[in-house]
Amino acid sequence: MSSTIPTEPHRKALIGSPSNFWLHSSKNGFDLTHPSVHSSPVTGPTHIIQTSTEPITIDPSKSALIIIDMQNFFLSEAFGRDQKGPGHAACKQLAAHAIPAARKASIRVIWVNWGLTEEEVGNMPPAVKRAFGFFSIPADVDFKADDAFGHHEESISVDRHGKENQSFYRGIGADCGTLKFPDGKTVEGGKLLMRDSWNAALQPPLDAIFDEGSKLESKPDVWIHKNRMSGMWGSTTPLKEFLDKEGIRTLFFTGVNTDQQWI
Template sequence: MASDQVKVIGGAETFWLYSETNGYDLTHPPTPVGPKVYHRISLKTTDSWAVIDPKKTALVIIDLQNYFLSAALGRPSDSPGLKVVDQLLEHAIPACRKAGIPIVWLRWGLTQEDIEGMPPTILRGFGLDDNFDNERSPPGLGTDIGPIQLDDGSTVEGGRVLMRDQWNSEFYAPLASKAEDHDIRIYKNRLSGFWGGTGVEDALRSRGIRTLIFSGCNTDQCVATSLTDAVSKGWDCLLLRDGCATTSPKFAQDSVEFNMGGWGFLLDCKDLADGVDGMQRAAPGVHKDENGGV
């Protein structure tokens, strides 16, 4: 195929465009030969270029909650999750704000009904959590943690584990401070946020979102299950390699990254920021329609 020849990947309802010169176009124009989408971000991924439309894209941040990250619960100060927070704060979130890409704050937030109907295998998985640095057994889902002393010496009620409206289920404070009113906030009740009637699908479709950029923890668990469910339901998916982490052995992260070749695209947070900066520089010259409007 000639480098400038465009190939259509997909059917009449949903498709990508591909050329050797420009890589994969995920902007979903009305037709393969329809008007060009000018509001575009070209992203350098690990194996190709991927072009997205920020108006049809959302950043999904999964489970970066106090329960998983807070030192007040014995989480280590050098945990992989905190390194992810740093990358999101430095690169990914500012880039999305520049480009007008909304953020989906997707997190555990259970009701008592959820607890009653929870499969035993999930309850067992949380009951065997050994990351708390204390002498008592870590509490399972829905168990009251009790008072927690924070770094500043103040005390808060930790609340019931990963239930709604509890301190432990809030997003980690440095991230939570970056949330904005127009963002999408979704509670999930399984590993995958695209399971169990969470409302995330309706929220995304109502905004015309076709492309999802995934981040969070744990890579091989809640992030991967959410991403693969989203792929199966028709969303285009990208994974921020340094925007997600896991406490599983290294091969678990490696496996998810390897499989992105079949699930979508893999890139770093800085790649997203660089792509947005490129769009910003080009904006004055290319973001006008034939009538001079933006």
């Protein structure tokens, strides 16, 4: 007597809401092409990506590669960063594989980086400032009205728990001073995570890769400043505004600090 293995029935599902939904097929995996209505056929090209669980189908015109925080502050030897750590492993994978593949597939590449203004630093809530350390002064010294929340001559750098450390900076917006590389070369670090500072610039070779991508005639790379750990922390941010304007719905997060992007 021959035996037969029962076949699972083909099933489909709609997940989400009428304005934002995924399609799922037990045969084909998840459909993230985001048609206007679930019954509408996709008119443009699509790509099927095999994941560690199920395949996903995407519309490249509605997708973006989001590269997070690949900046000198998080990656440079001048800040004591491990050159064999996960950040540099991500840098190599981005340069060799992810960015070329995204451009070949006509997927937008968006670089999301810390880039603060003086106004943003002045209005930064304490919970965010604490994460990057802060300055501390002797208990018998008074805070002056004009420098209570800024640099103080008698201050020392402390970690987020208030313990003295030997870091190169005293919190967000503080001057990092002159930094030294292992080979003896020096660089002016600039104010921590402020726009146009060396510490907030992209780590080589990504700086050159962005410069090349920003000059593409079709779908040039985009640089978007953020002022929190996440680029999507509020009801609206520059990143969200750009995604909405461009109709981008599917995001591939890469880089460092990717776990913080929904905080």
